[in-house]
Amino acid sequence: MDYQVVLPVFEGPMDLLLHLIDSNELDIYNIPIAFITGQYMDYLNQAQEIDLTLSGDFVLMAGTLLTIKARTLLPKRTQPSEEEGAPEDPRDELVEKLLEYRLYKEKASEFKAMEHSQSRIFFREVDDKSLLKLFPAPNPIGKLTTEDLSKTFMQILESMISRERTLQLPKETVTIQARIAFLLKVIRQQPGGIAFRSLLGGDSLRTVVTTFMALLELLHRGRIWARQKEAFGEIYIFYNDLYRKEGDPGEFVS
Amino acid sequence: MNLFPDEGKRLLEALLLCSAEPLTLKVLTEITDYESSEILDLLSEIQRDYQQQSRGFALTEIAGGWMFATYPEHAPYIEKLVKPRLSSLSQAALEVLSIVAYRQPITRAEIEEIRGVSCDSSLGTLLDRALVEEKGRKDAPGRPILFGTTTDFLKYFGLSSLKDLPAFPSLPAGGEDDRSTDHTICS
Amino acid sequence: MNLFPDEGKRLLEALLLCSAEPLTLKVLTEITDYESSEILDLLSEIQRDYQQQSRGFALTEIAGGWMFATYPEHAPYIEKLVKPRLSSLSQAALEVLSIVAYRQPITRAEIEEIRGVSCDSSLGTLLDRALVEEKGRKDAPGRPILFGTTTDFLKYFGLSSLKDLPAFPSLPAGGEDDRSTDHTICS
Numbered sequence: 001m002d003y004q005v006v007l008p009v010f011e012g013p014m015d016l017l018l019h020l021i022d023s024n025e026l027d028i029y030n031i032p033i034a035f036i037t038g039q040y041m042d043y044l045n046q047a048q049e050i051d052l053t054l055s056g057d058f059v060l061m062a063g064t065l066l067t068i069k070a071r072t073l074l075p076k077r078t079q080p081s082e083e084e085g086a087p088e089d090p091r092d093e094l095v096e097k098l099l100e101y102r103l104y105k106e107k108a109s110e111f112k113a114m115e116h117s118q119s120r121i122f123f124r125e126v127d128d129k130s131l132l133k134l135f136p137a138p139n140p141i142g143k144l145t146t147e148d149l150s151k152t153f154m155q156i157l158e159s160m161i162s163r164e165r166t167l168q169l170p171k172e173t174v175t176i177q178a179r180i181a182f183l184l185k186v187i188r189q190q191p192g193g194i195a196f197r198s199l200l201g202g203d204s205l206r207t208v209v210t211t212f213m214a215l216l217e218l219l220h221r222g223r224i225w226a227r228q229k230e231a232f233g234e235i236y237i238f239y240n241d242l243y244r245k246e247g248d249p250g251e252f253v254s
Numbered sequence: 255m256n257l258f259p260d261e262g263k264r265l266l267e268a269l270l271l272c273s274a275e276p277l278t279l280k281v282l283t284e285i286t287d288y289e290s291s292e293i294l295d296l297l298s299e300i301q302r303d304y305q306q307q308s309r310g311f312a313l314t315e316i317a318g319g320w321m322f323a324t325y326p327e328h329a330p331y332i333e334k335l336v337k338p339r340l341s342s343l344s345q346a347a348l349e350v351l352s353i354v355a356y357r358q359p360i361t362r363a364e365i366e367e368i369r370g371v372s373c374d375s376s377l378g379t380l381l382d383r384a385l386v387e388e389k390g391r392k393d394a395p396g397r398p399i400l401f402g403t404t405t406d407f408l409k410y411f412g413l414s415s416l417k418d419l420p421a422f423p424s425l426p427a428g429g430e431d432d433r434s435t436d437h438t439i440c441s
Numbered sequence: 442m443n444l445f446p447d448e449g450k451r452l453l454e455a456l457l458l459c460s461a462e463p464l465t466l467k468v469l470t471e472i473t474d475y476e477s478s479e480i481l482d483l484l485s486e487i488q489r490d491y492q493q494q495s496r497g498f499a500l501t502e503i504a505g506g507w508m509f510a511t512y513p514e515h516a517p518y519i520e521k522l523v524k525p526r527l528s529s530l531s532q533a534a535l536e537v538l539s540i541v542a543y544r545q546p547i548t549r550a551e552i553e554e555i556r557g558v559s560c561d562s563s564l565g566t567l568l569d570r571a572l573v574e575e576k577g578r579k580d581a582p583g584r585p586i587l588f589g590t591t592t593d594f595l596k597y598f599g600l601s602s603l604k605d606l607p608a609f610p611s612l613p614a615g616g617e618d619d620r621s622t623d624h625t626i627c628s
Binding site: 263271 | 447452453456457459468473494496509511518
């Protein structure tokens with residue numbers, strides 16, 4: 001026959017332990033550790049059977065309980081310890097934690113009662129936005145004048161100019177790709193070849209470098225060819241006519 | 255009707271307190287166990303009570319409903335309560351505002367290029383205070399937002415148009431057209 | 442002071458009507474021309490007036506300020522008028538909240554140490570509902586976030602300040618020493 005086991009749900013291992021202590025009317029200061037560990041393990045097993053997912057914290061506590069149980073089972077040292085007084089009870093730390101947790105659990109139920117009674121109290125509702133619209137908008141500029149604007153703008157321009165002076169090298173956004181397209185177009189228009197030097201003139205260092213790399217790339221791909229009549233003489237760059245027939249649009253397609 | 259008359263007034267007061275909008279007769283008859291005529295009687299009783307006791311607010315009929323409203327004499331105090339007090343603009347915000355004023359429409363990236371530092375929070379402040387607003391998008395990669403000054407900006411600085419901004423004697427003449435396309439400020 | 446005494450009550454009533462949040466003594470002294478002691482007197486007069494006249498709402502001291510609030514008996518009607526409240530807090534959330542309330546500022550790890558179980562989802566709920574907020578970081582390895590309660594927390598539970606929290610018996614002796622330095626609330 002089918003029957004459902006309804007297992008109480010706990011807010012954590014501490015909650016479960018407190019439940020076991022309370023429902024068995026045990027003295028929290030003198031927990032029969034073997035007994036409580038047994039009950040705790042029973043709950044865990046039952047939960048497993050009915051496929052109730054418990055967090056790893058429950059297993060961790062089981063480990064703690066078993067450790068305490070093992071320590072209480074070990075024969076106590078009979079020799080008087082160096083310091084006088086009773087030997088430390090392995091349950092002490094757990095008991096202290098349980099007591100602390102129980103306090104907060106009690107407070108939680110007080111909060112629940114307060115929540116309930118307060119849920120029946122309502123406060124004044126105000127439509128802030130429409131209320132605000134009744135009043136002129138606050139002055140957003142304070143005592144600023146147009147003079148402040150123009151003076152500030154002049155200062156920014158001055159600092160911008162001095163910044164550019166110190167930076168020297170303006171950023172350029174010339175890419176090899178763009179340079180390749182440009183070169184193909186220029187070289188294609190010069191069937192008689194174009195002087196290498198003329199391709200590199202007049203630009204910034206960065207553009208010269210980019211242009212040179214673009215030329216190397218085009219040579220490598222066989223889109224252009226170069227000829228030098230004599231050592232240290234002018235290098236001429238020619239368009240590869242094989243591509244001209246196909247109606248090269250003058251753009252580099254990789 | 256299952257409540258004592260005085261209970262009725264108390265209930266209506268409570269409902270009026272919890273409503274940010276005018277309460278209509280329709281809503282009140284739906285919520286309470288009273289007939290419209292009873293509710294109207296109760297409302298005018300509350301109205302009279304508040305007047306006679308010279309309370310700090312009155313029950314007024316407005317926009318087809320009833321709501322508690324304050325007296326005009328208290329407006330200056332209520333204004334202080336609800337209106338956020340604005341701090342003066344920071345130096346950074348003033349800088350961004352001056353750039354936008356003289357170079358609009360301008361993108362965030364362009365402002366940052368001129369100032370050499372990020373302008374996110376300053377621009378946010380200026381947008382919040384309605385001194386600067388979006389003015390469409392630039393026809394450039396990424397279609398960045400263009401910013402410009404608002405009519406409030408003109409109003410607060412006492413300008414009738416942007417042409418009334420103080421001129422720059424040291425700024426080279428010309429280049430008015432290409433200003434919007436590239437950065438010719440210091441060229 | 443430049444107003445008649447009765448004028449003072451009227452002004453405070455008007456301000457209370459227009460405030461969506463508890464009005465603090467600080468704000469009231471800033472806005473009006475009255476001294477704190479005068480304001481406190483006027484507020485308790487208003488409080489008494491409303492009680493004696495058995496008005497439909499009361500002036501309550503809550504979350505560090507004053508606010509008009511309704512009586513529980515009207516809840517069934519008001520619930521029909523205003524947007525439904527959020528569901529009540531789960532047992533787990535209440536436990537986490539009680540730990541935060543008494544031990545603030547406290548880190549997530551410290552909360553978990555007390556409950557023996559993870560508190561991610563409960564803490565998330567409490568942060569979402571603005572009952573708990575971040576209160577800086579602890580000066581410890583990893584600089585963990587410290588959590589504390591908000592003014593909404595006080596409002597939610599009908600408390601006027603943290604001093605009104607239900608009394609907390611002192612913890613068993615021999616607790617950690619650092620508790621008294623970091624968390625003075627429950628020491």
